[in-house]
Structure formats: structure tokens, C-alpha cells
Amino acid sequence: MSIKPLAFRMRPRRIEEIIGQEHLVSEGKIIYRMVQAKQLSSMILYGPPGIGKTSIASAIAGSTKYAFRTLNAVANNKKDMEAVAAEAKMSGKVILLLDEVHRLDKGKQDFLLPYLENGSITLIGATTSNPYHAINPAIRSRCQIFELKPLSAEHIKKALNEALEDKERGLGNKDTKVTDEALTHLASASNGDVRSSLNALELAVLSTKPDEDGIIRIDLSVAEECIQRKSFTHDKDGDAHYDVLSGFQKSIRGSDVNAALHYLGRLIEAGDLQSINRRLLVIAYEDIGLASPQAGARTLAAIESAERIGFPEARIPLANAVIELCLSPKSNSAYKALDAAIADIRAGKSGEIPDHLKDAHYKGAKELGRGIDYLYPHDYDTGWVKQQYLPDRIKNKVYYEPKKTGKFEQALAAVYDKLLKS
Numbered sequence: 314m315s316i317k318p319l320a321f322r323m324r325p326r327r328i329e330e331i332i333g334q335e336h337l338v339s340e341g342k343i344i345y346r347m348v349q350a351k352q353l354s355s356m357i358l359y360g361p362p363g364i365g366k367t368s369i370a371s372a373i374a375g376s377t378k379y380a381f382r383t384l385n386a387v388a389n390n391k392k393d394m395e396a397v398a399a400e401a402k403m404s405g406k407v408i409l410l411l412d413e414v415h416r417l418d419k420g421k422q423d424f425l426l427p428y429l430e431n432g433s434i435t436l437i438g439a440t441t442s443n444p445y446h447a448i449n450p451a452i453r454s455r456c457q458i459f460e461l462k463p464l465s466a467e468h469i470k471k472a473l474n475e476a477l478e479d480k481e482r483g484l485g486n487k488d489t490k491v492t493d494e495a496l497t498h499l500a501s502a503s504n505g506d507v508r509s510s511l512n513a514l515e516l517a518v519l520s521t522k523p524d525e526d527g528i529i530r531i532d533l534s535v536a537e538e539c540i541q542r543k544s545f546t547h548d549k550d551g552d553a554h555y556d557v558l559s560g561f562q563k564s565i566r567g568s569d570v571n572a573a574l575h576y577l578g579r580l581i582e583a584g585d586l587q588s589i590n591r592r593l594l595v596i597a598y599e600d601i602g603l604a605s606p607q608a609g610a611r612t613l614a615a616i617e618s619a620e621r622i623g624f625p626e627a628r629i630p631l632a633n634a635v636i637e638l639c640l641s642p643k644s645n646s647a648y649k650a651l652d653a654a655i656a657d658i659r660a661g662k663s664g665e666i667p668d669h670l671k672d673a674h675y676k677g678a679k680e681l682g683r684g685i686d687y688l689y690p691h692d693y694d695t696g697w698v699k700q701q702y703l704p705d706r707i708k709n710k711v712y713y714e715p716k717k718t719g720k721f722e723q724a725l726a727a728v729y730d731k732l733l734k735s
Contacts, residue, residue, distance in 0.1 A: 333462070360441070362506055364505055365461060415438075415442045422449060469507050558592055602722075608638060646714060
């Protein structure tokens with residue numbers, strides 16, 4: 314019989330054994346109170362991989378003594394769910410951990426809903442995706458939503474020490490000495506994924522021969538070999554993806570070069586060139602805008618170069634673009650002006666186009682008063698003549714409010730101000 318991985322064996326059996334997530338499971342907090350009162354409601358747990366979603370579900374089941382079953386919304390079919398439902402009818406209640414709950418199809422969802430309604434199945438959905446974006450409202454409305462926080466290195470170090478000491482489920486039967494440096498590396502190199510750290514520890518212990526004293530010694534070099542460099546945790550469909558992109562854009566907007574390069578590095582490690590390119594182009598026009606219009610063209614050139622050469626060299630033009638955008642003057646005046654105009658239109662603040670601006674290129678237009686008295690600007694030496702363009706109802710409306718952050722827009726502002734005063 315195969316032995317389960319250490320991370321599986323060390324899953325908490327009771328809610329008191331959960332490491333981290335104190336805002337949910339410590340004494341007096343919501344999930345702790347549910348368990349103590351034996352008044353469980355269906356819930357959705359979301360957060361990055363390896364931070365305790367399954368652990369919380371199994372601990373809840375262990376603390377309440379209810380039957381506990383695990384299914385995957387993609388891998389398991391409706392027949393598997395029917396088996397859980399049958400067990401719920403027999404026992405009165407089953408806790409169902411449903412992984413990847415955001416991918417639950419309509420047929421499975423429709424099957425589950427009545428059992429959630431009558432309480433015979435308590436659903437604990439696990440997902441890395443923001444449930445407000447990814448989960449069907451019919452399921453979401455029947456569940457409480459709890460966000461799990463990333464585990465700190467100290468949390469993970471505690472889990473590793475418990476695994477080293479536990480003789481029943483862990484590695485306590487082996488005479489093992491792990492240096493502080495090795496333990497710290499195992500705790501920090503996994504980016505908050507306790508499952509990865511525990512399995513790396515197990516690999517280190519099982520693959521290291523005891524010395525002449527029968528002691529398995531794990532030093533930093535062994536720890537580095539066993540955990541390697543953990544693949545970057547970044548689900549392109551998950552909440553973390555949008556958080557990184559948001560941090561990326563806001564760092565550029567705030568002119569923080571170092572933070573912007575950090576988030577760019579995370580996106581590059583995830584291999585997400587498409588999202589990088591799209592976001593950079595948006596930033597060039599949304600945040601830099603008229604303060605430095607040439608930044609848009611240079612950003613596009615950098616993007617096209619990155620796409621043509623691919624990773625790893627794509628990072629070079631991308632770095633150039635990010636640094637330029639960070640240190641460019643900033644202006645959002647253009648799109649804010651347009652948004653203000655659109656807001657008025659949607660609010661019904663519009664009006665009829667002045668007759669002298671209406672199309673006059675058809676027979677009978679003149680009889681209808683179309684195009685009469687229109688002043689053609691090119692007939693004037695300055696290329697401009699004062700006349701009304703906005704509908705009467707909003708003829709004095711001003712949408713564009715120029716910024717004074719860049720020389721180009723300062724020049725535009727001077728012309729604009731002169732025209733407004735004419």
C-alpha cells in the first residue's frame with residue numbers, strides 16, 4: 314500500500330490544529346464559532362494554492378464528526394455527487410469539499426442546490442479564483458465567502474517542526490537534525506505554500522543517508538536541492554493574477570520604478586507576456602496620456618519587439634518601457650474628459666445637433682435649414698473661427714481639464730485656454 318505524502322498525513326484533524334488563518338479559526342472567530350455551535354453553513358474558501366483550504370475543510374469535519382467527502386468540480390461527475398447525496402440521506406449530513414468549485418457546470422450545480430437548501434450537504438468550496446468574479450451566483454448566494462490569507466514563513470516553519478516531531482503521522486520516528494538555515498529556506502522558498510514545503514522536507518529526509526551516528530542531517534544545500542526554486546504561484550485565471558496586474562499599474566502610476574520592476578518580474582516569471590503587453594499599452598494612454606504622447610508609440614514598439622523575440626530576451630524592451638512609463642509625467646485628462654462626456658450622454662444631458670452642423674450633402678437639405686450659416690474654419694487665416702458646436706442644452710459645457718504635468722499638454726492647455734476665452 315502506498316504511503317500518502319507528508320503534507321496529506323499532516324493535515325489537521327481538528328480546528329485547533331490549523332496553522333494560520335487566525336482571522337477565521339482562532340477562538341471566537343466565525344468558523345470556530347460555527348464548529349463549536351455545530352451550526353455549519355455552506356462556505357467558499359478562496360486563496361492561493363497550498364495555504365489550507367482543504368485543511369480547514371478536513372478539520373471542520375474532524376471537529377464535528379460529520380462524514381467528510383472530497384470531490385473535484387471538473388474531475389468528478391454527477392454520479393459521484395449522487396453517491397454523496399445518498400450518503401447524506403442515510404446519515405443526515407455530509408460535509409462535501411468541492412475543489413475547483415468555480416468550474417462547477419450547470420448540471421452538477423442544479424443537482425446540488427436542493428441538498429444545500431435543505432442542509433443535508435454542507436458545501437465547502439475551494440478555489441483560487443475570486444468567487445465574486447468566477448462562481449455562479451446561484452451557488453455563491455447559498456454560501457458564506459471566506460478569503461484565506463497567505464501563510465507567513467513563521468507559520469510554515471511551525472508546520473515543518475510539527476512534522477519533524479510527530480511520530481504518528483510525521484517524521485518523528487526518524488532521527489533528523491535540520492539546521493536553522495535549511496528550515497528557514499524550506500519555509501520561505503515556497504512563497505507561502507505549506508504543502509510544497511512539507512513535501513520538500515519529506516524528500517530531503519527520505520533521500521539523505523544517515524551519518525555514522527544514524528542521524529539524518531539536513532543542511533541548507535540539501536534543502537535547496539529538494540525544494541528547488543518553486544515554480545511561481547500565479548494562476549492566470551485566479552485572483553492573484555489581477556492583484557499583481559493592479560499592483561503593477563498602480564506602481565507605474567505612482568512613479569515607483571522599483572515596485573513596478575518587481576511586479577513586472579512576477580509577471581515575467583509567470584510567463585504572462587500577453588497580460589504585460591496589454592497592461593503596458595493601457596498605462597501609456599490611461600496614466601501617461603497627453604503629458605507625454607510619444608510614450609504610447611515607444612511602448613507599442615517595445616511590446617512588438619517583446620512579442621517578436623519572446624522570453625527570456627523580451628524582458629529587455631519591457632524593462633525599458635516600464636522605466637520610461639514610471640518616470641514620465643502623468644496625465645489622465647483625455648480619457649477623464651471623454652468619460653465626463655459619456656456620463657452626460659447616459660444621464661440624458663444631450664440635445665439636438667445645431668442645424669448649421671447637420672449634414673447638408675443631400676437634395677432638400679437647404680430647405681430644411683441644414684448646414685446654413687456654417688463657418689468653414691479653413692476659410693480663415695488662423696484656421697479657426699468662433700461658432701457653436703455643442704447642442705444648445707449644453708453649449709457652455711467644459712469637459713477637458715488639462716494637466717500641467719508635461720510640456721506637450723502645457724502647450725495644448727495654452728491653446729485651449731485661449732480658445733475658451735475667445
